[in-house]
Every structure is written in C-alpha cells, then in structure tokens.
Amino acid sequence: MTKTITNNQDFNPEKLSKRKRFFFKVGAFLLVLVIIALVEIVLRVAGYGTAYPLFIASEVQSGKMVMNPKVGEKYFFLTENATSGFQEPFDKIKPANTYRIFVLGASTGVGYPYPNNGSFHRWLQNGLNITFPDKNIEVINLSLTAVNSYTLLDFAKQIPDFNPDAVLMYAGHNEYYGALGVGASNTLSDSPGFVNFVLALREYRLFQLIARGISNIKKTVFPDPKDRESLMQQMVAQQSIPLNSDKYKAGIHQFEYNLERILEILDAAEIPTFIGTLASNERGLKPFISDTINKQYNATYYFNLGKKAYDISDFGEAKKNFIQAKELDQLRFRAPQKMNAIIRAQTSVFKNVHLVDSYTYFENLTFGNIMFNGNPD
Numbered sequence: 001m002t003k004t005i006t007n008n009q010d011f012n013p014e015k016l017s018k019r020k021r022f023f024f025k026v027g028a029f030l031l032v033l034v035i036i037a038l039v040e041i042v043l044r045v046a047g048y049g050t051a052y053p054l055f056i057a058s059e060v061q062s063g064k065m066v067m068n069p070k071v072g073e074k075y076f077f078l079t080e081n082a083t084s085g086f087q088e089p090f091d092k093i094k095p096a097n098t099y100r101i102f103v104l105g106a107s108t109g110v111g112y113p114y115p116n117n118g119s120f121h122r123w124l125q126n127g128l129n130i131t132f133p134d135k136n137i138e139v140i141n142l143s144l145t146a147v148n149s150y151t152l153l154d155f156a157k158q159i160p161d162f163n164p165d166a167v168l169m170y171a172g173h174n175e176y177y178g179a180l181g182v183g184a185s186n187t188l189s190d191s192p193g194f195v196n197f198v199l200a201l202r203e204y205r206l207f208q209l210i211a212r213g214i215s216n217i218k219k220t221v222f223p224d225p226k227d228r229e230s231l232m233q234q235m236v237a238q239q240s241i242p243l244n245s246d247k248y249k250a251g252i253h254q255f256e257y258n259l260e261r262i263l264e265i266l267d268a269a270e271i272p273t274f275i276g277t278l279a280s281n282e283r284g285l286k287p288f289i290s291d292t293i294n295k296q297y298n299a300t301y302y303f304n305l306g307k308k309a310y311d312i313s314d315f316g317e318a319k320k321n322f323i324q325a326k327e328l329d330q331l332r333f334r335a336p337q338k339m340n341a342i343i344r345a346q347t348s349v350f351k352n353v354h355l356v357d358s359y360t361y362f363e364n365l366t367f368g369n370i371m372f373n374g375n376p377d
Contacts, residue, residue, distance in 0.1 A: 036206060043205035052203060054142070054158040057092070064089035065162070072144050074202050075151050075179040077186055078215055081234065083145040085110065086119075090138050094163045098136040099128075102159055104152045104169040104262075106178060109143025119143075121168075146235055148178030149258035150192075154199055156262040160269035167266055170276040170358070172335040172343070175255045177235045182250040183332065185237040190250040192257040240289055240330040242297065251332065256342045267350035277343050277359035280334040282322040283310065283372040288331035299328035306370075315368030322370055 043049060052074040058064035066089050072082035094100055103109055103121045111119030125139040142155055152171055159167065176183040180195055188195050201207045241247045266273045283306065287299030295301050306321035326334055340359055347355040363369045 040204060040206050043209065049205035049208040054155055055162065058087075058089050061089050063092055065092050066090075067140070067142060072147070072151075072179075074154070074199065075147060077211055081146075081186075083147070085144050086141045088140050090140055090162075095136065097134075098138060099132070099166075100138045100162070100164045101140070101166045101168060102162075102164045103139065103141040103143060104155060104167060105141075105143035105171050106147050106151075106174045107143075107145045108170055108173065109141060110145050112145055124168075146174060146178055148172075148174045148176075148181050149255055149262070150180045150195060150199065151178075153196065153258045153262050153265075156265045160265070160271060164271055167271055167273045168276075168356075169262070169273065170278070172255060172278045172339045173280065173333065175335065175339065176241060176251045176332040179235070181235075182247055182254055183238040183241055184235050186235070187237065190247075190254070192254050196258075236331070241332050242291065242330050243328055243336075248332075248336075252336070252338050252342070255339055256346075259342065259346055263346055263350050263353050267352045270352055273350075273353045274356050275343055275347060275353065276356040277340045278335040279359045279362040279371055280326065281371055281373045282319075282326060283307075283370045285334075285373075287325050287329035288333070289329065291328070291330070297328055299325045299330070301325075302328060310368065310370065313368075315370060318368065319370050 050070060050073075052071050053068055054071055055065040056068045058066045066087040067085050069084040069087060070082070072084055073079050076082040090100065091098070101121075101124075109119065109121070111122075119141060121139045121141040125137055128135075128137045128139070142159075144151060149171060152169070156167075175181055178184060180186060180188060180199075182190050188198055202211070238247060241251070263273065263275075287303055290299040290301070291297040302321045303325035306318045306325060309315075309318035309321060323337065327336055344355060347353045362371055366372055
C-alpha cells in the first residue's frame with residue numbers, strides 16, 4: 001500500500017512523454033464528449049426540448065405538410081417573443097401538374113399589419129390561378145414577423161427537400177433589429193459565422209436546457225413589462241446606428257454574408273429564385289433619430305430640405321435629400337440603399353437567381369419618383 005501511495009505522489013504529468021501527454025489529453029477530451037452525448041441522449045429520451053423542422057405533418061389533413069408553428073422559437077430564444085407564420089397545407093409528395101412556390105420574407109411578406117388580406121402571396125396565388133386555370137398552384141408563405149436573413153438562411157437549407165418550382169424573396173428592412181441582428185436585443189455577435197454556428201447548436205437538447213436556464217435567470221433579474229404590441233420596439237437594443245459606423249457596417253456584412261449563402265443553396269438546387277429590391281416610404285416618414293451635433297449628418301435637416309424642394313417641384317433635388325435623410329436616420333427600420341446594391345450584385349452571380357426590381361417599379365408609380373405613403377407632420 002505504501003508503494004502505491006509513493007507512486008501516486010511521484011506522478012507528474014509534466015514528466016510524461018509528449019506522446020503519453022497527447023493521449024492523456026485526447027482521452028480527457030473524449031470523456032467530456034461522451035458525457036455530453038450521454039446527457040443529450042437522456043434529455044431526448046425524457047422528451048425534453050424540441051426539434052425545429054421548418055415543416056411538420058398536418059394534424060388535420062393526412063398527407064399534408066404545414067409550416068411548424070414553433071419554428072420561430074429557434075431564433076428568438078425567449079419563446080414568448082417568437083412569432084409564427086401561416087399554416088398553409090401542401091402535399092408532402094408533390095402531385096403532377098402542381099407548381100409550388102415558397103415565399104421567404106419578414107413583416108412585409110406576412111403583410112403586416114394586414115396579414116389576412118395584405119400579404120402579396122395571396123394576390124399572387126389568385127392571379128396565377130386565373131392565368132393558369134389548368135394548373136394546381138401552391139404559394140406557401142414562410143415569412144415571419146421580426147426576423148431577418150439568419151432565419152431565412154436556416155429555412156433555405158430545408159426548402160430544396162420539398163421540391164419547389166420557384167422561391168420568392170423580399171427581405172432586408174429587419175436586418176439590424178430582427179431576431180439575432182447586430183442591433184437587436186437578442187444579438188449574439190457581429191460575426192455571422194458564429195451566429196449561424198449557435199443556431200446549429202439550438203437543435204441539441206443540452207444547449208436548449210442551458211439557454212432556457214439563462215433565459216429564466218434573465219427574466220428574474222430583468223423583468224420585462226412590455227407587451228406584444230410593440231415586438232419590434234422590444235427587439236431594438238441599439239437605437240442609434242450612425243451611417244458608416246462599425247455597427248452599420250456589421251449589419252451590411254451580415255446581410256451580404258447570409259444572402260450569398262441563401263442564394264448559393266437555392267442555385268445549387270437549381271430552384272428559380274426571384275429576389276426583390278427593397279422599397280420604403282421616403283417622403284411620408286420623418287427620420288426617427290438624427291445626429292443633433294453635426295448638421296451634415298442630421299437626417300431631419302435633409303428631410304426638411306427634401307420637403308422644401310418638393311414644394312417647388314424640384315423633384316430631383318427632393319429625391320436626393322429624402323434618400324439622404326433615410327440613410328442618415330440612425331434608427332434603422334428602413335434598409336440602407338447599400339442593401340439594394342448587394343441584392344443587384346448577388347443576382348448577377350447565380351444563373352438561377354433573378355432580380356425583381358421592385359424599388360424601381362414602385363418608384364415609377366409615385367409622383368416625382370419619390371415613394372410616399374401618408375402625410376408627414
């Protein structure tokens with residue numbers, strides 16, 4: 001027994017050979033992995049947590065699939081903030097003579113604040129049914145309120161398995177404040193690669209357990225009395241994001257990084273994809289937050305210049321100033337012009353991706369080519 005104690009006392013990892021130390025570290029690492037795997041298995045067997053497939057089998061129609069009403073929980077972490085989309089049934093096995101279209105988007109795609117009648121996918125389906133009465137047209141809207149390109153990239157990875165004939169995409173206004181965006185209250189990092197890695201971990205029950213624990217602690221320490229009516233307001237963590245600031249550039253990079261991967265996936269699957277440029281109210285919406293120190297960066301200053309130019313019918317000057325006001329607005333609920341440049345550039349790279357220049361279309365419908373909806377105060 002004395003000999004055993006002596007041997008233990010003489011044991012020193014530093015005296016081990018490099019090879020033995022290497023195997024010792026590998027063994028310790030593998031032991032940790034085994035423990036993690038066992039905990040994961042136990043949690044799954046016990047029924048803890050959930051998977052987050054984009055589609056699930058319909059509970060009311062045999063052979064049909066619907067959008068998973070809980071899929072939004074993957075991106076919001078706080079389940080009470082998670083949004084759900086349309087549960088529009090479609091055939092699990094696509095029948096002959098069926099043309100299937102998926103719509104990717106956020107609040108605009110949902111039709112907010114008029115989802116029952118305002119969503120463009122309903123108008124599109126109605127028009128296609130009239131134009132092609134001999135075909136079975138499916139337009140399945142996968143849009144969710146308050147999400148951005150992180151969610152759409154995750155959806156895009158699952159879409160090819162369901163044999164769409166086309167994908168329509170309109171997104172970008174929520175890039176800063178949508179779920180996991182660089183300015184959002186649940187942001188994780190300015191690195192899109194890291195955020196997408198964390199989203200992959202969300203499928204694991206152990207990670208869900210840890211995330212739920214952190215969430216419960218946060219709610220206990222920082223109770224939130226806000227209601228659901230102002231979800232996007234709740235999502236805003238960093239209100240002031242000046243033009244060309246580090247956070248502004250991070251949002252641009254986030255959009256470009258994720259959009260490129262979305263289009264790569266859909267193009268590789270040879271799915272015709274139609275992506276729209278982004279339009280917003282230029283003349284009828286005052287900037288939310290302006291730089292009050294430097295006039296050259298003051299969004300309200302340029303907005304007022306635009307109004308004055310518009311009043312004397314100098315529409316070219318008015319347009320320029322209204323755009324500058326939008327670009328300088330530090331509360332980034334409207335997509336910067338840079339995002340439209342990214343969309344145009346990306347569509348030229350992939351052969352199955354097609355540009356829908358909705359910005360120019362709406363611009364040409366408005367007086368003086370200045371987009372407007374409502375009266376500025």
